[in-house]
Amino acid sequence: MSDTHAQSAAFVRESFIPQSPPPARERGILKWGRENLFSNWFYTLLTLVSLYVVFSLLSGFLPWLFSGVWNAGSLSECREILQGVDAGCFAVLTERWNQLLFGFSYPTEAYWRPTLAFILLFVCAAPVLFSGLPRKLLILTLLYPFAAYWLLWGGTIVVPLMALLGVVLGYVAFGATVSRGFATALVAALVVAGIVWWVGIAVAGAVPDFVALMPVPSRDMGGFMLNMMLGTVCVSLSLPFGILLALGRQSRLPIIKIACVAFIEFIRGVPLITLLFVANVVLAYFLPPGTNFDLILRVIIMITMFASAYIAEVIRGGLAALPRGQYEAADALGLDYGQAMRLIILPQALKISIPGIVNVAVGLFKDTTLVSIISMFDVVGMIRGPILASTDWNGVYWELYGAAALLFFVVCYTISQYSQWLERKLATDHR
Amino acid sequence: MTKKMLLGAAAATGLMAGAASAATLDDVKERGTLNCGVSTGLVGFSAPDASGTWEGFDVALCRAIAAAVLGDASAVEFVPLTGKTRFTALASGEIDVLSRNTTWTFSRDNDLKFEFAGVNYYDGQGFIVPRDLGVTSAKDLDGATVCVQTGTTTELNLADFFRKNNISYEPVPIETNGEAQQQYLAGACDAYTTDASGLAATRATFEDPSAHVILPEIISKEPLGPLVRHGDSEWGDIVRWTLNALIAAEELGVTSANVADMASSAGDSPEINRLLGTEGNLGEMIGLDANWAVNAIAAGGNYGELFAKNIGEETPIGLSRGLNAQWTDGGLMYSPPFR
Numbered sequence: 001m002s003d004t005h006a007q008s009a010a011f012v013r014e015s016f017i018p019q020s021p022p023p024a025r026e027r028g029i030l031k032w033g034r035e036n037l038f039s040n041w042f043y044t045l046l047t048l049v050s051l052y053v054v055f056s057l058l059s060g061f062l063p064w065l066f067s068g069v070w071n072a073g074s075l076s077e078c079r080e081i082l083q084g085v086d087a088g089c090f091a092v093l094t095e096r097w098n099q100l101l102f103g104f105s106y107p108t109e110a111y112w113r114p115t116l117a118f119i120l121l122f123v124c125a126a127p128v129l130f131s132g133l134p135r136k137l138l139i140l141t142l143l144y145p146f147a148a149y150w151l152l153w154g155g156t157i158v159v160p161l162m163a164l165l166g167v168v169l170g171y172v173a174f175g176a177t178v179s180r181g182f183a184t185a186l187v188a189a190l191v192v193a194g195i196v197w198w199v200g201i202a203v204a205g206a207v208p209d210f211v212a213l214m215p216v217p218s219r220d221m222g223g224f225m226l227n228m229m230l231g232t233v234c235v236s237l238s239l240p241f242g243i244l245l246a247l248g249r250q251s252r253l254p255i256i257k258i259a260c261v262a263f264i265e266f267i268r269g270v271p272l273i274t275l276l277f278v279a280n281v282v283l284a285y286f287l288p289p290g291t292n293f294d295l296i297l298r299v300i301i302m303i304t305m306f307a308s309a310y311i312a313e314v315i316r317g318g319l320a321a322l323p324r325g326q327y328e329a330a331d332a333l334g335l336d337y338g339q340a341m342r343l344i345i346l347p348q349a350l351k352i353s354i355p356g357i358v359n360v361a362v363g364l365f366k367d368t369t370l371v372s373i374i375s376m377f378d379v380v381g382m383i384r385g386p387i388l389a390s391t392d393w394n395g396v397y398w399e400l401y402g403a404a405a406l407l408f409f410v411v412c413y414t415i416s417q418y419s420q421w422l423e424r425k426l427a428t429d430h431r
Numbered sequence: 432m433t434k435k436m437l438l439g440a441a442a443a444t445g446l447m448a449g450a451a452s453a454a455t456l457d458d459v460k461e462r463g464t465l466n467c468g469v470s471t472g473l474v475g476f477s478a479p480d481a482s483g484t485w486e487g488f489d490v491a492l493c494r495a496i497a498a499a500v501l502g503d504a505s506a507v508e509f510v511p512l513t514g515k516t517r518f519t520a521l522a523s524g525e526i527d528v529l530s531r532n533t534t535w536t537f538s539r540d541n542d543l544k545f546e547f548a549g550v551n552y553y554d555g556q557g558f559i560v561p562r563d564l565g566v567t568s569a570k571d572l573d574g575a576t577v578c579v580q581t582g583t584t585t586e587l588n589l590a591d592f593f594r595k596n597n598i599s600y601e602p603v604p605i606e607t608n609g610e611a612q613q614q615y616l617a618g619a620c621d622a623y624t625t626d627a628s629g630l631a632a633t634r635a636t637f638e639d640p641s642a643h644v645i646l647p648e649i650i651s652k653e654p655l656g657p658l659v660r661h662g663d664s665e666w667g668d669i670v671r672w673t674l675n676a677l678i679a680a681e682e683l684g685v686t687s688a689n690v691a692d693m694a695s696s697a698g699d700s701p702e703i704n705r706l707l708g709t710e711g712n713l714g715e716m717i718g719l720d721a722n723w724a725v726n727a728i729a730a731g732g733n734y735g736e737l738f739a740k741n742i743g744e745e746t747p748i749g750l751s752r753g754l755n756a757q758w759t760d761g762g763l764m765y766s767p768p769f770r
Contacts, residue, residue, distance in 0.1 A: 076747065079638060095481055104483040219510075281519045375471050375513045385511065386479045388609065389472025391747050395636030397609060 063087065068399075070094050074392035092396045093403055096387050100403065103222015103377050104386050110154070110214055114225045117151040120144060121232065129418065152221070152229070154213035155204075162200025166193040218296040222377035224407050229296070230378075231365040231411075234303040238364070239357070241304065242311025243350075247341065249316055260312075267309035273370055275302040280374035299371055307364045314356035318349035351426050358419035362412045379404050455527050455659070455666035456718060459500055464508045467493035468526040471511040474632035475742040475750075476532050485509045488741040489530045492551055492657055492674065495727040496528060499673045499719060504730035518543055521660060528670050530657040534584075544661040548670040551656050551734075553754040553763055555649035556588050557627035559634060562642050564621060569648035573598040578611050578620035580604075585625055588651040608633065622646075626653055628742065628750055635747040669717055676724040679706060679766040680733035682757050687732035694725045706769045713769060734764065 024030060037047040068088030072078045078089035093100070102111055124144035127137035146160035170193030178185040221229070248260035267275075279298040287293055322345060330340035350357075372381030383400045387393055459465050469477040469489055477487035485493075490509070498504040510526050521529045522543070532554075533539070535547045558577075560566050569592070579586050581604040593600045603620045605611045612633055615623040623630070627649060634640045657674065659667045680686070683703050685693060690707070697709040704710035708721035717723070731737050735757075742750045756762025 074747075075636060099479075099481070099483070104479040108482075277515075281516060285523060373513065373515070375511050375516050377471075377511070381471070384609075385470075385472030387472075389470070389474050389478035390480065391474055391478075391632075391635070394474045394632060395612065397613070 092393045101223045105220040113151040117148045154215040157211040158204040166196035224379045226378040227368045230368040235361045237304045238307035241308035245312035246315035264309045310360045318353035464506045465497040466508045466526040468510045468512045468529040470531045475748045491731040491737045492530045494730045498726040498730035499723040532655045535654045545658045546667045547658045549674045550654040554626045554653035556651040558622045558646040559630045560622045569646045575621040576601045578603045578623040592650040632748045675766040677734040680728045681735040690728045
């Protein structure tokens with residue numbers, strides 16, 4: 001047998017060739033590029049055009065960015081240093097970074113307070129955002145609003161402590177009387193909390209220096225800190241209100257239904273800027289002269305109302321998307337309204353609504369810059385007003401607005417990434 | 432919207448004039464600070480510096496008033512206001528005096544029920560053009576494209592001016608001053624028009640300011656001054672005469688450097704003596720200390736010093752005195768006598 005082969009075949013391999021990688025043009029970036037970028041003449045053309053566009057953008061932008069001036073006292077000094085070279089004057093950021101972040105009148109020696117509040121925000125929000133963490137950490141989340149208030153506004157610690165005590169005792173009173181009916185319990189809780197708060201005001205007035213931080217009035221808050229404050233508070237408040245409004249809109253009780261529909265439609269029919277003007281300008285006429293109802297509080301109320309109406313509609317979409325069978329199944333199990341909503345309907349409806357809610361949250365966060373129109377100095381207000389109006393920096397536009405855009409992008413992109421992670425985590429269907 | 436708000440402001444002012452502003456002077460003294468409304472930011476007129484201290488020409492007037500009333504130039508709570516919120520803040524009693532480059536007009540004085548206490552800067556609408564254009568007068572601008580902010584009186588003034596001179600132009604509407612600077616520098620328009628002080632401040636930010644000229648024509652009257660609410664004439668008088676004291680001090684040669692010296696004892700000039708309280712009882716008549724004017728002048732200097740320090744020719748803004756010179760130098764600054 002071997003003889004026949006010996007005559008018909010010149011060479012017979014008797015061992016395996018060692019495995020070798022595919023040819024260079026069939027693997028790695030070359031293959032990918034050939035298949036995706038240069039697979040035919042049209043794609044090739046598009047690729048070349050895109051490369052040219054990217055190159056011309058970057059060749060203008062990168063030198064501007066990297067040869068920018070970071071140390072100068074004014075725009076004219078920047079220009080002297082640059083000697084006609086076209087580059088950014090980032091010295092304005094070096095000099096005014098604190099004003100962009102904290103506003104121009106927040107006391108410099110107290111910058112650690114908002115910074116600490118900012119860091120604590122992540123620590124205390126984590127238990128809500130990541131369900132993998134121990135549930136006991138939720139106590140931190142509960143404490144956070146009071147701690148943050150104390151850090152940001154200062155004053156005696158008695159105020160947030162008594163406020164917290166009022167909430168806790170009110171909750172205890174609610175628990176003790178809830179067997180007599182929801183309404184009774186609610187009234188009892190409000191009465192107890194009210195008494196504690198009233199006592200708290202008196203006590204705080206008596207010992208204004210007890211473990212006190214330097215008080216900072218609302219008027220002195222500004223910069224990106226103000227955007228963060230408004231964004232965080234309004235988003236976290238508007239979510240529960242939005243859920244209540246969405247449920248109220250579906251209620252069978254006509255009064256609740258009409259009230260919710262009227263509220264939602266009215267708020268959605270009015271631009272946010274109008275509500276802000278009302279908060280700033282018109283309310284001053286309804287209040288007795290001399291009373292100063294905190295401006296930030298007024299703005300928070302207005303933005304929260306605005307966001308709640310939008311979130312309510314998003315959640316209503318989620319509720320409507322649930323099959324009727326889910327409601328019927330809950331009834332069939334003998335669950336009452338509260339249980340059915342809490343255990344069956346809302347978890348599913350909220351999951352469907354996540355993209356919409358995040359959409360509203362991101363939009364709301366960016367809308368907080370509108371407060372610059374009612375003479376509050378958020379980051380855009382700081383740029384438009386004080387910084388561009390200083391004789392040193394009048395005329396620096398790209399650098400400042402670029403910095404503001406960067407700040408907003410970081411926050412909004414983070415929110416969006418978190419929501420995508422949450423969607424993946426909650427996905428129970430098979431795709 | 433703005434118009435409605437203004438009407439609302441006017442209506443409410445009428446209601447509140449009695450309650451909120453019956454004795455502003457007492458309120459200010461009791462509070463220990465003066466609430467002064469200023470612009471959220473206008474180059475040279477009001478802006479906080481890097482450490483957050485307010486500076487500027489309008490701001491200096493607030494400090495002078497605080498010094499006259501409370502004896503402390505730093506006892507001012509500055510309330511930054513936009514063009515949209517300024518009148519309601521004054522009408523509602525949130526501020527005691529508004530010193531925010533506000534033009535004195537008939538309707539603001541009467542319809543909105545405010546009282547202008549004088550003029551601290553005579554402004555007017557002007558034009559800026561590139562020097563290369565070779566234009567020396569606004570009347571040469573026939574057929575030019577002109578950048579103008581929309582919804583302002585400048586737009587109307589512009590139309591009036593060109594119609595009156597029977598020449599044509601093409602307006603390029605823009606929204607803000609910042610946008611206007613960019614458009615003008617990019618060559619989207621041949622000329623840019625706004626208040627002359629604003630033009631000077633804008634030109635100061637250009638890479639090469641000498642390549643642009645501000646044309647000599649001023650096509651509108653914009654007298655800017657501090658204002659208070661109707662219904663409290665005593666307070667209005669204090670603001671008016673504090674401003675007059677600063678103007679008179681320049682005329683009489685009293686400066687922040689020599690005011691303490693001059694006030695220490697009565698000098699040769701009777702009017703200076705009366706102004707500085709070393710003679711007569713002018714302070715008592717206005718309800719303030721005898722050395723009220725001394726404090727006001729010492730706060731930042733006389734009118735000329737304030738002008739030179741904030742917007743004058745030595746500053747980047749580089750405004751010349753022009754109409755704002757003393758009447759003895761051919762300007763309009765003229766204080767009634769202190770007697």
